[in-house]
Amino acid sequence: MHTVRSTSAAAVLALTIAATVRAQSAAPPRSADITNIRYDVRFDRATAEQRRVDVSMTFDVTGTEPVLLSLPAWTPGAYEISNFARWVIDFDAKSGTQPLVWDKLDYDTWRVQTRGAKTVTVRFAYSADSLDNAMTWARSDFLLFNGTNLFLYPEGRPLAFPAQVAIRTEPDWKIATGMPTRGAPSAHTYGAANYHDLVDMPFFVGRFDLDSAQISGKWVRFASYPEGSVSGAVRTNVWDWLKRAIPKEAAVFGETPWDTYTVMQIADSTYMGASGLEHQSSHVDVITPLAIQSEFMPSLYAHEIFHAWNVKRLRPAEMWPYVYDREQPTPWLWFSEGVTDYYADLAEVRGGIVDEKGFYALTGGKMNEVQVSPPVSLEDASVNTWIHPVDGSGYIYYQKGSLAGLLLDVMIRDASDNKHSLDDVMRELYTTTYKAGRGFTSDDFWNAVTRAASGKSFADFRAKYIEGREPMPYETVFALAGLRSSRTPTPRLGVTSQPDTGGVRVSDIDPSSAAAEAGVKVGDYLIAVGNIEVADQEFGVKFRSQYGNATEGTPLPIRVRRGTQMLTLSAKLKFAPGDYRLEPLPNASAKAVRIRNGLMKGETTK
């Protein structure tokens, strides 16, 4: 998952009590055994009009016990409880034409009394009005659905069952999904070998643009809604990004793990920001149309695609296998998300989407975000994500985890004389855990790091910067890669303001700032600072340029309007430390330069 937007009201609303009700009963409930499972999804002009999908599920039953059918509480990758059962409408169960008695066992489980029926069909409509890449959303000509939303599973039974999916839609509408077809493509029938795969392959149905290209020896498809939203030179650009990034990501692991990969993108003006959600052979981006050509897009694609290896396959043991009826907290999201984001930056610089300066800017930006976030350990931030903390530390495991990845990479290269890198750790864990059919543990990870680093212990690093809250040792580690960071102190007033009909109104004040010490209050209207009019659009730029070389303590008159009064308050100029900038270290050693070049190019010294 990767999102740039403030925590939405929907996300907060989605925070509900976990499915603890069930945990209190002694014997976990278990469905009668069901086999030969087929799902039917109907979406045509008529259902689109009502913004719903018609779903049916047909299966054979063994025995006479009730069938217990559950819908997931979350979509893996979107670490929040959503309880998809809440969007189900008109649930109904039949054997042939014979209605079957059913009730709810808990809020996401239906209990169907089969009374010896051999074949059962359940039907419901699903309300498709959530524009979220983990959910289901319809327009008059388009549907996004996630299997976690629609595909019921037998409670308490193994999830290894194969299943078929048939899509019923208009003859002139398209379908895009990572799920392989069964039979002729025109039959619109798909299949998955087990439930985990089944719900990891979302669908687009309707009108959208779709084209494909071979990258790293496999077909990649780009599906974008609405039609025409990504066209001409902009679409060519998207393909250029994908062709540059994917081979560099595949090189880390030495294989391209999918048969085909589908980039699924929705641009809609009701959506603020940009968000991606990863799957094993696809990902879904939901973005504002304003983002289509932004430099964030190659970052987003590179991030979500890298997840096809890191988290969808190489995954922390706490989330192996996925369970769908409750949260699965793990202290490793700093690795699954943050290190994924580090590799997105690396794929960009290694593939030539950005140059070295661009990579430094991406890294400096992450340092700035960590700087303004409350101190939080990477492990704590990882676990906390399920409750969406409001203190500003909520998603910092992305940026801080990315920086931890950079530091680990540099330290491994330094300790091994650049013969090994973090890439070796990724490859080793991928081979020894994912390929062996399990999740990785803390021992797996740290032992692999130590092996790559020629036996160096990382116990101290782990205690201070992964489990602990100490500020990261940027400078000592950066120097090993011929890098340094600097901050240029910047004059700072310390107020947050918003324009309204009365002028530029102070909405918040940093209590230790120049403005606070001078007596500026929330609700004041700023008129002028020094001789600079605040109404001027260029106020901030002019302020920093006029006072950038002044000394701290320089008198700084601030004129404000408070009610009907005009006041001139006497402030003294104060500086903030300024933004981080990463740059090459002059006179770096030959070894440090080799390490820096190795990072940028994805190479080690043979």
Ligand SMILES: [Zn+2]
């Ligand atoms: Zn992610």
